Amino acid sequence: xxxxxxxxxxxxxxxxxxxxxxxxxxxxxxxxxxxxxxxxxxxxxxxxxxxxxxxxxxxxxxxxxxxxxxxxxxxxxxxxxxxxxxxxxxxxxxxxxxxxxxxxxxxxxxxxxxxxxxxxxxxxxxxxxxxxxxxxxxxxxxxxxxxxxxxxxxxxxxxxxxxxxxxxxxxxxxxxxxxxxxxxxxxxxxxxxxxxxxxxxxxxxxxxxxxxxxxxxxxxxxxxxxxxxxxxxxxxxxxxxxxxxxxxxxxxxxxxxxxxxxxxxxxxxxxxxxxxxxxxxxxxxxxxxxxxxxxxxxxxxxxxxxxxxxxxxxxxxxxxxxxxxxxxxxxxxxxxxxxxxxxxxxxxxxxxxxxxxxxxxxxxxxxxxxxxxxxxxxxxxxxxxxxxxxxxxxxxxxxxxxxxxxxxxxxxxxxxxxxxxxxxxxxxxxxxxxxxxxxxxxxxxxxxxxxxxxxxxxxxxxxxxxxxxxxxxx
Amino acid sequence: xxxxxxxxxxxxxxxxxxxxxxxxxxxxxxxxxxxxxxxxxxxxxxxxxxxxxxxxxxxxxxxxxxxxxxxxxxxxxxxxxxxxxxxxxxxxxxxxxxxxxxxxxxxxxxxxxxxxxxxxxxx
Numbered sequence: 001x002x003x004x005x006x007x008x009x010x011x012x013x014x015x016x017x018x019x020x021x022x023x024x025x026x027x028x029x030x031x032x033x034x035x036x037x038x039x040x041x042x043x044x045x046x047x048x049x050x051x052x053x054x055x056x057x058x059x060x061x062x063x064x065x066x067x068x069x070x071x072x073x074x075x076x077x078x079x080x081x082x083x084x085x086x087x088x089x090x091x092x093x094x095x096x097x098x099x100x101x102x103x104x105x106x107x108x109x110x111x112x113x114x115x116x117x118x119x120x121x122x123x124x125x126x127x128x129x130x131x132x133x134x135x136x137x138x139x140x141x142x143x144x145x146x147x148x149x150x151x152x153x154x155x156x157x158x159x160x161x162x163x164x165x166x167x168x169x170x171x172x173x174x175x176x177x178x179x180x181x182x183x184x185x186x187x188x189x190x191x192x193x194x195x196x197x198x199x200x201x202x203x204x205x206x207x208x209x210x211x212x213x214x215x216x217x218x219x220x221x222x223x224x225x226x227x228x229x230x231x232x233x234x235x236x237x238x239x240x241x242x243x244x245x246x247x248x249x250x251x252x253x254x255x256x257x258x259x260x261x262x263x264x265x266x267x268x269x270x271x272x273x274x275x276x277x278x279x280x281x282x283x284x285x286x287x288x289x290x291x292x293x294x295x296x297x298x299x300x301x302x303x304x305x306x307x308x309x310x311x312x313x314x315x316x317x318x319x320x321x322x323x324x325x326x327x328x329x330x331x332x333x334x335x336x337x338x339x340x341x342x343x344x345x346x347x348x349x350x351x352x353x354x355x356x357x358x359x360x361x362x363x364x365x366x367x368x369x370x371x372x373x374x375x376x377x378x379x380x381x382x383x384x385x386x387x388x389x390x391x392x393x394x395x396x397x398x399x400x401x402x403x404x405x406x407x408x409x410x411x412x413x414x415x416x417x418x419x420x421x422x423x424x425x426x427x428x429x430x431x432x433x434x435x436x437x438x439x440x441x442x443x444x445x446x447x448x449x450x451x452x453x454x455x456x457x458x459x460x461x462x463x464x465x466x467x468x469x470x471x472x473x474x
Numbered sequence: 475x476x477x478x479x480x481x482x483x484x485x486x487x488x489x490x491x492x493x494x495x496x497x498x499x500x501x502x503x504x505x506x507x508x509x510x511x512x513x514x515x516x517x518x519x520x521x522x523x524x525x526x527x528x529x530x531x532x533x534x535x536x537x538x539x540x541x542x543x544x545x546x547x548x549x550x551x552x553x554x555x556x557x558x559x560x561x562x563x564x565x566x567x568x569x570x571x572x573x574x575x576x577x578x579x580x581x582x583x584x585x586x587x588x589x590x591x592x593x594x595x596x597x
Contacts, residue, residue, distance in 0.1 A: 156552050160576040161487035164495065167579035173498050196576060203554070 016089065017082035024078020029071040036063040088116045092123060104131035142210070148378070149206035155199045163192055194330075201332040205315070208339035211374035215257040215344060222251045222261075222286060222293060229262045230284055233269045240278045244269070247285040251293060255368045260340050267333045268297040268360045274329075275301035275358075292346070292363040300357040306417055309350050309358075310385055313338045315378055335377050337362070345369045388447045389414060396432065396440050419444050476502040477590050480521040482512045483550065484530045488575075492525060492582075499583050508532035513541060522590055525550055525573070528563075539566060546570045546589060550577070 013019055040063060044056075088110045098106045104127060110120040166189050168174065170182075177185065207213040230244050237244050265284070272282045276299045283298040304312060304319065311317045315335040341348045341362045352358030386409070393401030408414055408422065420441060427437035479501045481492045493503045504519060506512040509532050512524070524542070528535055528551040539547060548571040549563065555572070563569070570589050573582060 153552065156576070157485065158487075160552065161485070161491045163576040164488075164491040164579055168491075168495060168498075171579060173494070200554075 015086065017079065017086040020082030020085070021075060021078045024081070025071055025075040028074025028078070029067060032067045032070040036067060039063075084112065085116070088112055088120065092116075092120060095123065095127075099127060099130070102134075104134055144378075145206050145209045148202055149210070152199050152202040152206060156196070156203070159192070159196050159199070163189075163196070166192060198330045198332070201330045201336060204336050205332065205339065205377045208336070208343055208375050209377055211343065211372050213260075213340070213343060213372065215260060215368070215372060217255040217257055217368040219253050220256050220258045220261075221253055222256075223248050225258055225262060226265065226284060226286060226295075229265045230269070233266060233273070236270065236273055237282070240273065240276065242273060242276050242279070243281045245281055245283045247283060249287070251286060251288055252366065254293065254364075254366045256364055257344075261364065264337045264340055264362065265295065265297070267337050268362075271333065271360070272297050272299035272301070275299060277301060288366075289363070291366055293366060294361060294363045296359050296361045298357065298359040303354045303356050303358050304350065304352040305354055307414060309352055310414065312350060313348070339375045339377050342375045343373050345373070385447060386414065389419070389444065392440070392443050392447065396436065416445065476500060477523070478502045478504065478519060478521040479586070480504045480506060480512065480515060480519075480524045482506045482508070482524060482530070483527040484508055485527075488527075495579055495582065496586070499587075501586075509535060509538040512538060516542065516545065521545060523548060523570075523586065527551070528555075529553065539569070543568060548573060548586075548589065550575055552576075 012022060040059065043059070091108060091110060095106050095108050106127060108120040108124055110117050166185065169177070170185055170189060204213070226246055226248055230246050234244055269282065269284065276282060280300045282300075284296070285298075286293055286295045288294075308319050312319065313334050316331040318329070318331045338348050341364070345365050346363045348360070348362040350358055350360050390402065390405045393405040395401070397404060408418070423432075423437050423440050423444070426432050426440075427434055432440070477500075479496055481489050481496070481503060482505070483489050483492070484507055489505045489507075493505060496503045504515055504521065506515045508530050512526070516524075522545075524545055524547045526535065526539070526547055526549055528549045543566070545568060547566075547569045549569065550573045552575040554574065555563070563572075571585055573585070
């Protein structure tokens with residue numbers, strides 16, 4: 001950005017009180033000048049020639065002095081009057097800023113006995129109702145989480161006798177089963193298990209949302225943990241003849257919840273296995289990156305489109321895939337991973353290109369966080385990114401923005417590459433100026449979580465990705 | 475002689491199911507519906523093992539188990555409990571295992587067999 005140029009006009013007229021003071025000074029100079037000019041003319045014409053010529057310099061000096069004095073006086077008065085107007089406006093401004101930050105306790109105390117006081121009064125009322133709404137919203141939110149938690153428990157209770165009876169049938173407790181009975185029972189059992197997994201996932205989500213997920217931080221050997229998790233997953237990988245390759249150097253012992261970390265790793269490896277073609281390999285690596293350890297799971301499967309890269313961490317979002325039905329998961333796995341990682345201050349994101357496989361990355365701080373943050377998973381940021389992009393379109397392009405946005409959305413072109421291409425196209429056709437286009441791109445990248453400062457390109461691209469393939473969640 | 479197991483759970487279907495499983499596997503099974511009933515039942519028979527649901531209406535389980543010192547107890551819970559909390563709950567020597575509901579039938583039988591094969595606690 002260029003350095004701000006000093007603009008005299010802007011300096012003098014940028015504030016209300018300066019404007020009014022200047023107005024008073026001008027009026028204070030012009031009004032007495034005109035008055036004295038007439039008085040001077042009249043007095044000259046009514047007195048004899050000699051007297052007026054003798055007294056003329058004195059009269060002129062007095063006149064000028066009076067004009068200047070009046071000018072100064074009106075200037076001072078103007079300054080105080082304008083300050084009485086601009087001060088409450090300034091208070092209002094700061095109160096609005098506070099409100100924007102989410103401080104609903106702000107109350108204005110303006111006693112000017114005029115419209116500004118009325119405005120302040122209206123402002124206070126609005127703030128109070130906003131605060132009430134906010135309070136209600138919080139209550140609804142916690143009620144939702146509570147509801148989720150209670151229903152999940154209630155749903156899980158009947159699973160116990162149900163699964164026990166099903167297993168007894170299967171194990172032949174009540175006599176030998178025919179083939180058809182066995183097949184039927186297998187379907188019931190498989191779906192009961194699936195239902196149970198969904199319930200468990202819901203419970204996890206309700207815990208993450210209420211920041212009630214317990215982290216049991218203990219000094220852990222990360223390398224050992226990765227190896228044991230990979231070994232555990234190897235049984236599943238063998239079904240497709242996949243090889244799990246672990247690339248880890250020495251890592252410091254850090255305090256983490258090994259169960260949770262292993263849960264995330266298992267989930268990512270499980271996904272990688274699902275979407276890998278037979279006989280390919282999956283690489284798992286971990287490196288120390290300043291205050292974080294960065295883990296990545298890389299597959300050579302079908303990869304993700306830009307749209308899917310954005311939405312993959314949303315709950316119940318599942319990539320349409322021929323294999324999908326075959327390994328129907330709950331659609332909550334990645335959303336839970338995000339919850340587990342983000343609630344302890346880590347980040348999770350994906351790098352991918354269609355047909356070139358994808359790489360899931362996440363970071364864990366080497367020093368555990370003291371306060372576990374509540375993370376919204378359900379009903380929250382579904383479409384949040386889209387909404388933000390839409391807003392940006394409206395700010396930059398005005399009413400046209402929404403139309404353009406909807407068209408891009410219908411074409412499924414809301415990925416970073418598509419958007420950059422679109423903005424370039426706009427600047428090339430001079431629909432928006434260069435500088436604006438750059439700003440537009442920057443804000444889009446920010447929304448998509450692509451932050452240039454945070455990604456050390458060389459380090460972050462262990463799989464030869466070019467940097468424009470990165471979509472990062474914040 | 476058949477080993478005796480007392481199943482304590484407030485849900486009838488769970489009591490019934492566990493009883494069925496255990497009886498097929500050669501145990502003698504008694505049931506109780508809550509903590510008070512449990513104390514009442516152990517006055518009449520001395521089981522080799524108590525399968526105790528950790529969350530039941532009535533008197534808190536933590537209070538009940540203090541009164542039972544020489545019978546093995548295995549907890550059952552539908553709520554997932556972290557390892558750290560499990561260790562905290564297993565404060566008494568006679569608490570021998572922890573079953574997560576919904577349990578696997580084969581796993582339940584195997585573990586109970588193992589618990590009851592241990593001679594140490596048999597008077």
